[in-house]
Each structure stands twice: as C-alpha cells, then as structure tokens.
Amino acid sequence: DADVTQTPRNRITKTGKRIMLECSQTKGHDRMYWYRQDPGLGLRLIYYSFDVKDINKGEISDGYSVSRQAQAKFSLSLESAIPNQTALYFCATSAAGLAGHTGELFFGEGSRLTVL
Amino acid sequence: KNQVEQSPQSLIILEGKNCTLQCNYTVSPFSNLRWYKQDTGRGPVSLTIMTFSENTKSNGRYTATLDADTKQSSLHITASQLSDSASYICVVSSRLGFGNEKLTFGTGTRLTIIP
Numbered sequence: 001d002a003d004v005t006q007t008p009r010n011r012i013t014k015t016g017k018r019i020m021l022e023c024s025q026t027k028g029h030d031r032m033y034w035y036r037q038d039p040g041l042g043l044r045l046i047y048y049s050f051d052v053k054d055i056n057k058g059e060i061s062d063g064y065s066v067s068r069q070a071q072a073k074f075s076l077s078l079e080s081a082i083p084n085q086t087a088l089y090f091c092a093t094s095a096a097g098l099a100g101h102t103g104e105l106f107f108g109e110g111s112r113l114t115v116l
Numbered sequence: 117k118n119q120v121e122q123s124p125q126s127l128i129i130l131e132g133k134n135c136t137l138q139c140n141y142t143v144s145p146f147s148n149l150r151w152y153k154q155d156t157g158r159g160p161v162s163l164t165i166m167t168f169s170e171n172t173k174s175n176g177r178y179t180a181t182l183d184a185d186t187k188q189s190s191l192h193i194t195a196s197q198l199s200d201s202a203s204y205i206c207v208v209s210s211r212l213g214f215g216n217e218k219l220t221f222g223t224g225t226r227l228t229i230i231p
Contacts, residue, residue: 004159040223041223042120042205042220042221042222042223042224043205044221045219090159090160092159104150104162104165105152105162105207105219107160107161109157109158109159110157110158110159
C-alpha cells in the first residue's frame with residue numbers, strides 16, 4: 001500500500017460545484033502539503049500544515065481551503081470550482097529536518113481534477 | 117524573485133547512452149537543492165539532496181553536482197535505461213528562519229529513452 005494515499009485519483013465536475021480531495025498518510029509525518037501541477041509550470045504550494053492545529057497559506061491559496069482532521073489526514077476543498085482550477089493536485093508529507101528544515105517530500109499519486 | 121530554470125525542456129536519447137540535465141537557480145539564501153524523478157502519472161520521488169558544502173553526490177547511475185558559486189546543478193545519468201524515462205524536477209530550498217522555508221520548483225526536464 002502507498003504511504004501517501006489520495007482520493008479520488010480522477011474527478012470531472014462542473015463549474016460551481018464543491019469538491020473535496022482527500023489525503024491520508026501512514027508515514028507518521030507531522031508536515032503535510034497540497035500542491036498543484038500545471039503543464040509548463042513548476043509545482044505550486046496551495047496550503048501546508050505542520051501539525052493538527054496549524055494551517056498556513058501557500059502561494060496560490062485563493063479559491064481553496066483545507067482541513068487537518070488528524071495527523072494522518074489533510075483534505076483540500078474547492079468551495080465553488082472554476083475551469084482554471086483544472087489541474088493535477090498532489091498531497092505530500094515530510095518530517096521536520098535539522099533546525100526545522102523541511103526534509104524530503106513524499107508525494108501521493110496525484111488527483112487529476114477537471115472542471116467543465 | 118526566486119527562480120529555478122531547467123534545461124533542456126525535453127530530451128530524447130538512445131538506451132545505454134549518457135545524458136546531463138541542467139538546473140540554474142537564483143534562490144537566496146540557499147539552503148539545499150534536491151532532484152526529484154516523476155514517472156508519468158505518479159508523484160515525484162526524491163533522487164538526491166545537495167547541500168551548500170557538497171559538490172558531487174551519486175545514487176546508483178545518477179550523479180548530481182552543485183556549484184554554489186555559479187548557482188548551477190546538474191544531474192548526470194549513466195548508461196540510461198528505459199525506466200529512466202520520466203520528468204526530472206529540480207527543487208531549491210531557501211531558509212528564511214527557523215521553521216520558515218520556501219521551496220522553489222523548476223518546471224522539469226522530460227527525458228525519453230528509446231530502445
């Protein structure tokens with residue numbers, strides 16, 4: 001079984017619909033992240049969390065919200081999906097490195113979202 | 117503005133040949149640089165990490181180099197195999213204080229190995 005599991009793997013929805021992408025991990029890491037990947041662009045950080053009570057905006061958080069339900073679970077919501085949110089979404093985890101440094105990122109398999 | 121540029125965007129080589137992928141960055145202050153491999157339809161997987169004091173590091177047929185003075189890194193793949201076909205992503209970390217860190221991702225090099 002994968003250490004970082006994302007559901008659903010693929011989703012097609014319509015403009016204005018609410019969508020939730022879920023992520024669970026068995027690596028025991030405190031830090032969890034949501035990234036978005038678009039063709040021709042590098043991975044961009046949407047939100048991140050360093051523990052259950054910690055939520056932080058990334059560089060492209062507008063239109064998204066997150067919930068850290070437990071150490072192992074981090075979900076991403078699109079309250080009212082729009083076509084330019086069509087992308088490949090990745091959840092990732094990491095352990096804290098030396099002096100609070102981010103360790104290696106462990107990515108899920110990705111969730112491909114299409115908004116029509 | 118922190119930037120990471122990778123070249124070439126795409127590369128096609130014959131199985132068994134060697135290749136080198138480039139990563140130039142303008143991230144400051146520099147903390148470390150990682151190379152990730154992303155197979156089609158999968159999430160990225162870390163290949164190696166380079167810190168400021170390291171010039172060369174190998175991981176099997178993969179060898180990464182870092183020149184912190186010129187802000188360049190390379191990933192050399194020796195005796196390529198079909199399974200090396202993937203996108204290779206350069207990620208540079210900039211530390212802004214304890215627990216405050218920014219990762220800047222390159223757009224990747226798409227490598228295709230043909231038999």
